[in-house]
Amino acid sequence: MLAVLIVEDDPMVAELNRRYLEQLEGYRLAGIASNGEAALRLLRQTAVDVVLLDVFMPGMNGLELLRAIRQAQHGVDVILVTAAHDVATVEQALRQGVVDYLIKPFEFTRFQTALLNYSRRRKSISEQQSFCQQDLDKQFFTPQRSGEAAALPKGLDRNTIRTIWEQIVRIKREFSADEIAGIVGLSQVSMRKYLKYLQGLELISAEVSYGAVGRPLYKYRCINKQANMF
Structure with a gap:
């Protein structure tokens, strides 16, 4: 299993990332650090494969920690997981060799795709x-096309995805999960x-509204009918 270190000073965000990680097969949590100094200690003491790193932290910020990690040859x-989206931050992160960059707030599907x-x-x-x-x-080094997936998440079946996708591309309007579920069975x-998986591949979009009792109602729309990965 791949060991993941979460470096995040906001306890609620750290917990959310931990819960997201628990939903993915093949990963384990190596630890959670709330600042750069704690992260460096954990890296010296614990085997870690990948770090989920925030930028805005007290003391040593994420980019400074990233440079320290590289200098120490850990x-x-x-993977940067941050609200920072300015060009300078992105450029520095890429120069330091980050393998992905997630801008907060993000959905589980984007987190899943990164891992x-x-x-x-x-x-x-x-x-x-x-x-x-x-x-x-x-x-x-070949750019991944929209709709092209590296691996299926746990519990999803490729033949079922193909059947669902064939139904979706025939619909020329918004649709609900209930509607497609009834057709496919x-x-x-x-x-x-x-549908969350297809969202992560940028094949469909989703809009949410709230009914009278406050329950979220999702409506989906196909945004890339040309994709033929399935």
């Missing part, structure tokens, strides 16, 4: 003794999981 990968892509990358590297140019281009709970 050999970990870093799944990271897991795929690690697996690809570990299975090779050497690379040819074609392998490198295919696995790392899935429970509403299962259908919502598949």
